[in-house]
Amino acid sequence: MAIAAAGIRRASFGIIRKHAYLIIGVGLLYAGAIVLGLILGHMGGPMVELAQRLGESGAEGVERVFGRFREPVREGDIMALALGSLLVFSLNMLGNITHFTLPGVLLLPGLGFLLFSGWLTGVSLTGLQASSLASYGWYLVMVLLELATYVLALSAGLNVGLSLLLPARQQVPSRLRAFGLAWRDAYRLYRIIAVVLAFQAVLEILYVRQVLVRGGTGVPLTPY
Numbered sequence: 001m002a003i004a005a006a007g008i009r010r011a012s013f014g015i016i017r018k019h020a021y022l023i024i025g026v027g028l029l030y031a032g033a034i035v036l037g038l039i040l041g042h043m044g045g046p047m048v049e050l051a052q053r054l055g056e057s058g059a060e061g062v063e064r065v066f067g068r069f070r071e072p073v074r075e076g077d078i079m080a081l082a083l084g085s086l087l088v089f090s091l092n093m094l095g096n097i098t099h100f101t102l103p104g105v106l107l108l109p110g111l112g113f114l115l116f117s118g119w120l121t122g123v124s125l126t127g128l129q130a131s132s133l134a135s136y137g138w139y140l141v142m143v144l145l146e147l148a149t150y151v152l153a154l155s156a157g158l159n160v161g162l163s164l165l166l167p168a169r170q171q172v173p174s175r176l177r178a179f180g181l182a183w184r185d186a187y188r189l190y191r192i193i194a195v196v197l198a199f200q201a202v203l204e205i206l207y208v209r210q211v212l213v214r215g216g217t218g219v220p221l222t223p224y
Helices: 002-018 020-043 046-075 078-105 108-125 133-165 175-213
Strands: none
Touching: 002 020, 002 175, 020 046, 020 108, 020 133, 046 078, 046 108, 046 175, 078 108, 078 133, 078 175, 108 133, 133 175
16 A cells, blocks of 8 residues: 555656646746736726626525535534545546636647736735734635646646647657547546645545634635
């Protein structure tokens, strides 16, 4: 068991090293979009109002799914907490695949959505307040873990698209072979994404409970 775990860790670090430049580039681009969103959020205006409307629309969808779990989670029911964590994990994993990896294969659509997501995230973070430093820190850790998976998910998709165009990225002459190897890389990146999202989901549902205990609704999720 220990040998298998060590092998998985080596493979995970290996895939990160292999695509380090791509991952760092995507991360910097995303960070820039978030900073731009923060700046525009402080400035106000119609773009901020648009972001708020989009956020409210997304919150309505989350409410339809999460609403049934609110009271059991508030009470600390173990089964509700476990199911809530699984729900958060599943939604985030699906979002990574459909919003970042698959559009990333087409290159420009994936990059476009990344910039849009970063801007929206930056605006949503504007003016957040928390009751304590611990609450704010917990909230930021949750957010950063989720955002990190976006970077990895898009990098996985971009690598597939780039490998199809430039098979030399995979050190093979065949585009078809490079395409297949890139999807293998994506699978390895998703093993990391799955671990991060599983940890993040537990943190999030526990944080949601703290929000509920203090009289909040948990949707949209803001610091308590």
